[in-house]
Amino acid sequence: MKKLVIGDIHGGLKSLHQVLNRALISKKDVLIFLGDYVDGWSQSTEVIDFLISLKNTHNCIFIKGNHDDLLLNYLKTNQAHEEWLIHGGQTTMNSYQKLSKPHIEKHIDFLESLLPYYIDEENRLFIHAGFTNQKGVEHEYFTSLFFWDRTLWETALALNPKLSKEDTKYPKRLSLYNEIFIGHTPVTKIGHETPFKAANIWNIDTGAAFTGKLTCLDIDSKHFWQSDSLPSLYPNERGRN
Template sequence: MFMRILAIGDIHGCSKAFDTLIDMVSIQPDDRVITLGDYVDRGPDSKGVIDRLIYLYNQGQLIPLRGNHEIMMLAARSHPNSLDTWKICGGQQTILSYQNSSRKKPKINHILPEHWEFVEQTCLDYWEEETHFFVHANVAPNIPLSKQSNHHLFWEKFYSAKPHYSGKTMVCGHTSQKSGKPVNFGYAICLDTRVYSPKGWLTCLDINTGKIWQANQQGKRRESWIDEFISSPRHFNYAP
């Protein structure tokens, strides 16, 4: 049996914040770590983030979900017309993270084969536990997880979240919070705290205890509890 079930919000190429957060949490051999997608783009070290995730996965501790930025990354490889769109949305930073001294102009085909395999084959669309389920973006409230549309799973914003018929609590990312604080509707929790921005943080939640750990790219740390962030959808101010 796993000691802790830990959910981590959108990392977006911010390996320094990720390293600090992992050090704070002090992952134990019987912990399960669920990452909510958007590992690439916007931050400076998408390559390093995926390297770290593959290591955790090979240790048997990681359940990685796929985010909309991974969807865009895969589309850019398969459909050249999608490459420019991906670059505008942060893909240029991802490609640059694979640069080395011998390459003057990095290209998408410099992304490592094992990283493509991780994004395309290892990452999942959703994950379900006894009392919680995990998705990147959102779900339609009256539909099983296995029948959710790609739009809901990867693109739908959090402010529209409603209680799922399963009675389980949804944990997601995707809708970035400029405040750097998670949002807790009780039946749904958003952990995307905009780590790539100057005032952003990377957030980890222990779903059983409600403990929150946060770290940023400057190496700062803070801790809190998810109940401190209880809010109501009608009071939720969405900021893109």
């Protein structure tokens, strides 16, 4: 049995099929999805459909991303935030115009079922973006930070690698969990194309929304599989560029 964590998909169903096939997943494996299933490439609705079907056949854990939350708000209120439309939402909105009301209701149910975070039996945290409370995610005052925060990742990147966990200057947030797995901020922004570790945080977002690839990581061995670059899979589209 493998435990696999999958990064931000952003409507790229072709890339999702590729990484799951390349990882040779089985029904015994645990699949942990870090959120941002939509916005970017043209298959956001198809991604949600596929994840719903996968949930019925495999052991899946689905975490909420900020783009998923924005989509849920749109589907429930029919109001679209302007920033959401600019950053991939318009393509997603267009795709939902083609779905029936019962089909959309099924997607709403799925989006409402997404977890804010997941902590496994080895005290490893899986969360889309981050948190700020020094006592941990269970004590977070502003739960929207779970899918919007970037300070956790920025703190890890800025940390002196020679600083030990026993040092009083070591960030308390990073000492609460054995490992933390996140997406949200593409590692391509700091010049990396593969999963990148800073302190005890593994960032699995390898830029699938833009010009990068989708990544699936074995959380125990740290072996990973990647799709082809998303622009090569969707040559007639722009993604979130």
